[in-house]
Each structure stands twice: as structure tokens, then as C-alpha cells.
Amino acid sequence: MADARQYFDLPSPFAMKRGGELRDARLAYETWGSLNAARDNAVLIMTGLSPSAHAARNAGDDSPGWWEDIVGPGKAIDTRRWYVICANSLGSCKGSSGPASINPATGAPWRLAFPDLSLEDVGNASHALARGLGIERLAALVGCSMGGMAALGALACHPGFTRAHISVCTAPRAQPFAIAIRSLQREAIRLDPNWNEGEYDDAHYPETGMNIARKLGVITYRSAMEWRGRFGRIRLEPDERSEDPFGAEFQIESYLNAHARRFTRSFDPNCYLYLSRASDWFDLAEYGGAPDPATAVRNALSKMQVERALVIGVETDILFPLEQQQQLAEDLRATGTDTTFVGLDSPQGHDAFLVDTGRFGAAIGAFLRDL
């Protein structure tokens, strides 16, 4: 399989926000386009929880990426103009250091000995990568979902890191509904006896827990409205049904099965736990120095030195509800950032940024063209 990944050695030791440090850690990343002589055309993309650094096809890997319709020559993030970088998040399992990678001190996988991971660590690592590539200031920092929180974390820790910010379907702090969902996903994995306090292998793998976690993810990533139109109460054909009296009977059930099948063995369960918990922990209000969280978030945003921002959200998103993006846009505007807010009525819920790429691309393309 073609592989376009490059690897960046993080400064060693690399201090972690909640304590502990990493030695000889690295980030996997991919790039598109070229850095110009002024080094001012870099766009860094921070991903959601599960994607790799392969946002789009490139010279090293011709397979379509997770944001194939958005990133490329002539596309919304136009790689003829921009030098685009996408990193696999620190703590993930797609080439970067994390619970599934080898701990150089022991020669064995880190598993739960990996230090507590916060989204600020994810942001700091991506900041170090940009610096390592010779970029003092990004043209734009793009953060999607969990990556949007990590991007805010990076900006809180590194004011002036970017000239423009594109915030996609994210929030400055998780609300209790999202925490409840993620907590239950983690619990499903941890309660699977095969998880075994993180000491699983391919033969004894927490497949059941990952299956439940993924299905719960898909249920909250999409929307009831989309499914009503798409699946309704359509039954499976008799030959698609099993003998199991409680087996899948409706199309919506086999759709969830297919999603879970694709995911359970392709993402490391311990990495999932770490990144999921980091999402619950993240709270931009910590950087605002005010007891009232709303004031604190605004204070934190006021220090980031972002000149222009685009904030996009979707009406049908139940995990990162549109009000959170609306508020983020208002707060950015109130603190002096020239901000565009786009609220879309895409039916696909939180996943719309991966699916309704026509509308997301139009908003992002227009914003970047004017930059």
C-alpha cells in the first residue's frame, strides 16, 4: 500500500500538560503543495478523533483521503496556492506516538503507561511540527471536530500561531450530553473483558466494546432527520437476515453494523480512550482567568491574535450543537477577530463536514480566496 506519511521528531523531552513527558516521540504527517519563499502560505489541518494524516491523495499515496473533496488543486483548500499540512494527532494510532506506539524506554507498546493526554498536547505537537517545517505563522489553522478543540488549545498556548482560523463543527468546551456519550463509549470498551486494562492483542481484542462505541458514535455523528429520509422503516431482504431472533431486521441496523465492522479493528482501543477522554477534559475557559466560563472563554479568545475567522456548524449536529459555533463566532467577533459565521442546514449531523462537502467547500473556499 502506498504511504505518503512523513515523520517529524518532536522536541525530546516533550512535556505533557497534565504531567509526564515523552522522549523520542514523533508525529506522522502529510503535505500537499509547496511552501513559498515568504513561508506565509501554510494551512494546517487538525483532524477529528479517528482520521489519519491522509486528508487527500498526493504524490506518495493515490488513495482518496478523508477530506478528498476539500483539499487539492482547484479545490476549497487549493493546493496550488497553499502549502497544506495534515498531522495525525498525538495520541492517535496512525503513525504518531500514542498508547499503541512503542515506548522507546521499554521497547514495548505504551498502552496505559502513556502519560495523560490533553488536547493541548495535541495542539502543542502540531505547533512544534509547523515550527519544524520552518513556519513561523500559519496562513490558516483549520480544526474539525476534536481537531477544532485542539486548534483552540494550540492558539491558547501559542498566540499569533495563525493569521486566520477555520473552526469546523467544534466547541470551546464539551457540554454534558457530549461527555455522557463519550463516557459511555469508553465504558463499553473498558467493560469488555478483552480490553483487560489495555493489555489486549489481536487474538484477544475488545471487539464487542469497540463495536458498541462505534455504533454509538455513528448514531450521534449523524442525524435523525437524515435517517428518516434515507432508511425510514425499510426492512432487510430475507436473504440479508440472520437466524438470530434479535438480529438485524431494519436497514438502519445493517448500516450501523457495516460502520462498526469497518472501524473496530482499524482504530486502537487504548488510543480511542485517550483521545475521547482528552475531548471531555478540554475547556478553553481555563485560559480566561475568570470564574464565569462564558467570560473566561471570551477572554481566552481575545489573546489568540487571530485576524480573521470562519466558524461553521450544522443545525442537525447533536454532539457539537450549532449554538456552540454561533457563540464561538460571536465571541471571536466581540474580541476583535473579523469573523464569518456559516450555519448550514445539512441533514447529516456532526458528520456533515465529511459528507456535505459541497456546502462546506463553498464556505471554506470563499473564505480562503479572500485571505
Add this chain to the structure above:
Amino acid sequence: MADARQYFDLPSPFAMKRGGELRDARLAYETWGSLNAARDNAVLIMTGLSPSAHAARNAGDDSPGWWEDIVGPGKAIDTRRWYVICANSLGSCKGSSGPASINPATGAPWRLAFPDLSLEDVGNASHALARGLGIERLAALVGCSMGGMAALGALACHPGFTRAHISVCTAPRAQPFAIAIRSLQREAIRLDPNWNEGEYDDAHYPETGMNIARKLGVITYRSAMEWRGRFGRIRLEPDERSEDPFGAEFQIESYLNAHARRFTRSFDPNCYLYLSRASDWFDLAEYGGAPDPATAVRNALSKMQVERALVIGVETDILFPLEQQQQLAEDLRATGTDTTFVGLDSPQGHDAFLVDTGRFGAAIGAFLRDL
């Protein structure tokens, strides 16, 4: 413990909609008030998935019931005027025959040998109970959540069964989001090795699966809006936290834990599976003789001979969205039933009918006073 339950022997054999029959089956039920001489003041309440027949305290059981604020002397369902009956659903485990009860033919619990259960069976059993109590026509049939679907099933099978109908937070057919949630709840139970194809006991009990199913239930029964105001990002006190690095840290997580703890051992897992699957199966359109489901539902409603109806729903309900109650009210009105629709903005989601009893009581009380 006091027990006000009475038992009604269902006609034997009792034919089940999807095939098979029950012999010597029974329903547990409780009553409040007195049947008048004309036998025209009976109000039958059909419950959600998990409640017992104990809707409110009565002479036999002074403990508060699940609808304590709604049912009683001088309350919305005024037991000085109405003879109120509440049955434990057929298939449940609170005294009625179901997968957890003894199969008289074998002397052992039915478990998965219990025939396929549909909500029409639940409705037929409650209809038989009313007949057995000497009631030809109810004054009002009240159905909440799953019980609301079962009530529509009873009315589809027994036109003229009630003069008035009160439909609470329910739907004429489940939509794919609700099916997805329930399917995942069932899967969590079935994937628990202790479920053991239904052959568990107290020492080997699918606690993990029931825990996940219940938490997922609570997440979808309540609303993100309520939790934002109630829990926000409030942390547990240090002495409430466990040593487990992935243990509960936010109040919302301990709230879910408390709910799950109360439920997992108090409701039979096989009964849960049967009633949950029956909820997915229910489709009033089956009674409408038209290929288009919307037309079929309306046709089915037109045959029920309901004179007056009250339909109540809640804006924040994600499991039975308000549009479904709105549509149900429109359809009832269009087919000649004098219908009142009440859409409440209660923050508590689907559970509002159990919690926001002030507003639900006001609507139900006003409707019944005019009856």
C-alpha cells in the same frame, strides 16, 4: 413490602399476533377509585417500557407510584371521579406473564421460549383486562411512550374501545433513530457473555449489558438542554472519584451511574429485549391498507371511533420527536376526532411526562374535566 397488585387471568389460550399462544397467562394491575353504575368512568393507563402497574399510592400500597403527581384524588386524573386502571404490560416482569415468568407447561421460566411479543399483544391483553372488569367502553385510554404505541395498537384491533384518548410522548411508528438506539441497547445486552442466550441467573447476570443499555436509555430519555443547565461541566468532589484513570470525573457521569445502578437488577433483561423489539416492530400503518405509510396511518386512525383526543409531546424529545405527535394530532383531527394538541417546551426530553408533571397534569386535567 405492601403490594396492591391484583391479577387478571387472560383468556386461555391467548393468541399472539406473530404466532403462538399463551396458556394460563395473567396481567398484574392496580386500580384507584370506583367503577360507577353505568360503568362509563374507567380510565386505563398503559405504561412506558419499564414501569409497573403502581402508578400511584393506593389502599394496598402506600409507596409513591411512577405517576404519583398525576393520579389521585383531586389530581389531573382525579380518582374521585374516575375509576383508574393501570396494568403491567404483557411481556414485562412486574407481575404479568412474560419471558421472566413461569411457563406453566414446563414449570420453568419462559426466557426466549416466550413467543414473539408485539405491542398489539400488549394492547389486546389490556383490552381483555378492561372487558374482564366489566367495562365495555373506556372513558379514556391513556398511553405513555411505548404504552402510547400499545394503546394505538389496542384501538386498531378494537375500534370503539374508548371514548377519549390521551396520547403522551409517543408515535404511530418508530423512526430509524429510535430503532438504532433500541437496537444498540439490545445488542449491548446480547453481547454480554452473561446474557448467555437468555439463560442467566442472579450469579451470572448480564450486568454490563444492562448497564450500557440503561445509560443509553437515560441519555436519550433526557435532553442536552436540561443537562447543560443542571450539570454543565461540574466535576465530582475528590472523595467521590475512584482511582480508575478512566472512572467517572464529571457529575453527569455519576448521574448516569446512579440511574444504571437502580435499574440493572430491577428489570429482567429478557423482558427488556422483548418489549424493546416490540417497540421497533410496531407500525400503525399496517392497519391502513394503503402503500403510502402516511396515508395508511391516517386510514388506521379513521377507524378507531375515538370521539375526543389529547396529544401531548415535548420539543426536547429526541426519541419520539414532537413532529410525530403534531402529525398524529393533525391526522386524528382530519379523521373526525375532536383533538387538542399540546406541545410543551419542557427541558427534560422524553422523560418530561414523568418529571414535568405540573405542565402535563395541567393539560391532562383540563382535558378530562371537560370530558
